Amino acid sequence: xxxxxxxxxxxxxxxxxxxxxxxxxxxxxxxxxxxxxxxxxxxxxxxxxxxxxxxxxxxxxxxxxxxxxxxxxxxxxxxxxxxxxxxxxxxxxxxxxxxxxxxxxxxxxxxxxxxxxxxxxxxxxxxxxxxxxxxxxxxxxxxxxxxxxxxxxxxxxxxxxxxxxxxxxxxxxxxxxxxxxxxxxxxxxxxxxxxxxxxxxxxxxxxxxxxxxxxxxxxxxxxxxxxxxxxxxxxxxxxxxxxxxxxxxxxxxxxxxxxxxxxxxxxxxxxxxxxxxxxxxxxxxxxxxxxxxxxxxxxxxxxxxxxxxxxxxxxxxxxxxxxxxxxxxxxxxxxxxxxxxxxxxxxxxxxxxxxxxxxxxxxxxx
Numbered sequence: 001x002x003x004x005x006x007x008x009x010x011x012x013x014x015x016x017x018x019x020x021x022x023x024x025x026x027x028x029x030x031x032x033x034x035x036x037x038x039x040x041x042x043x044x045x046x047x048x049x050x051x052x053x054x055x056x057x058x059x060x061x062x063x064x065x066x067x068x069x070x071x072x073x074x075x076x077x078x079x080x081x082x083x084x085x086x087x088x089x090x091x092x093x094x095x096x097x098x099x100x101x102x103x104x105x106x107x108x109x110x111x112x113x114x115x116x117x118x119x120x121x122x123x124x125x126x127x128x129x130x131x132x133x134x135x136x137x138x139x140x141x142x143x144x145x146x147x148x149x150x151x152x153x154x155x156x157x158x159x160x161x162x163x164x165x166x167x168x169x170x171x172x173x174x175x176x177x178x179x180x181x182x183x184x185x186x187x188x189x190x191x192x193x194x195x196x197x198x199x200x201x202x203x204x205x206x207x208x209x210x211x212x213x214x215x216x217x218x219x220x221x222x223x224x225x226x227x228x229x230x231x232x233x234x235x236x237x238x239x240x241x242x243x244x245x246x247x248x249x250x251x252x253x254x255x256x257x258x259x260x261x262x263x264x265x266x267x268x269x270x271x272x273x274x275x276x277x278x279x280x281x282x283x284x285x286x287x288x289x290x291x292x293x294x295x296x297x298x299x300x301x302x303x304x305x306x307x308x309x310x311x312x313x314x315x316x317x318x319x320x321x322x323x324x325x326x327x328x329x330x331x332x333x334x335x336x337x338x339x340x341x342x343x344x345x346x347x348x349x350x351x352x353x354x355x356x357x358x359x360x361x362x363x364x365x366x
Contacts, residue, residue, distance in 0.1 A: 336353065
């Protein structure tokens with residue numbers, strides 16, 4: 001057994017090329033909260049042909065939101081050549097999901113290279129080895145000498161398989177390992193990591209809800225880094241689990257996503273029935289100025305107003321009226337509310353204060 005002590009990394013505060021920019025700098029500065037883990041890790045050796053077979057069958061999952069495949073043909077060719085020559089190659093990191101499949105935490109480039117070589121296609125073109133020894137140059141898998149094919153098939157890739165024992169109610173250690181091991185190129189954002197670790201029906205639903213026309217109208221262009229998807233998760237987590245909220249926000253969202261990974265706690269119908277009517281009412285009344293106390297999209301205004309309006313909708317529909325706009329504008333002018341969305345926004349007190357004020361503001365809207 002290997003025990004690890006990991007502290008959560010602070011997320012990037014830089015924005016992507018979306019119309020709505022999250023006003024998160026203050027919140028992100030509070031995200032470093034140490035957590036100690038009890039992690040079991042063990043090694044396993046896989047034959048290359050077995051890895052390729054597991055990838056094809058779906059028993060090994062390369063998350064769709066990991067970094068894109070960035071290796072060049074030369075990179076991939078030289079990796080294959082190393083195996084053919086019997087040279088040692090780096091191992092991979094895997095974690096096991098509830099259905100006993102392996103999730104790739106680190107090693108995507110190597111595994112996708114193997115799969116591409118066996119299938120014979122590299123980025124839509126025939127995979128022929130390049131910039132390698134003349135013995136292998138221009139060879140496809142099926143062109144290799146029989147002894148070389150056996151050599152490759154029987155090559156061993158070492159895997160480190162990790163499992164979190166404590167805390168028992170989340171997979172945040174896998175999140176942290178994933179974040180740190182994938183920090184070498186384009187750094188992954190929180191929701192990209194969640195989408196990888198907590199893949200499944202709930203993640204699919206979040207992506208589907210992200211297509212909601214009213215949401216797209218309010219938020220703007222899609223976020224390549226899934227910030228818009230994370231905001232939908234944030235609304236649902238705060239609507240359903242606000243009573244359990246403790247900072248950091250990042251961990252709270254990860255725990256909620258894991259808890260509803262298979263939609264057993266809150267069904268697709270329930271989640272859709274909360275998100276879609278709420279964002280439609282807000283878009284109808286406020287248009288693209290929704291959630292923007294200044295020019296920037298503010299995540300703290302968003303989460304509180306969404307929960308406040310959803311709570312009001314639970315008592316009946318809201319008609320198009322000036323009362324809604326007036327309630328929203330008065331809420332934004334409230335000094336206590338302004339403090340709760342502009343400073344220490346992930347503190348327990350700030351979160352509960354702004355949600356409570358938003359519920360009160362919209363409760364009287366006819």
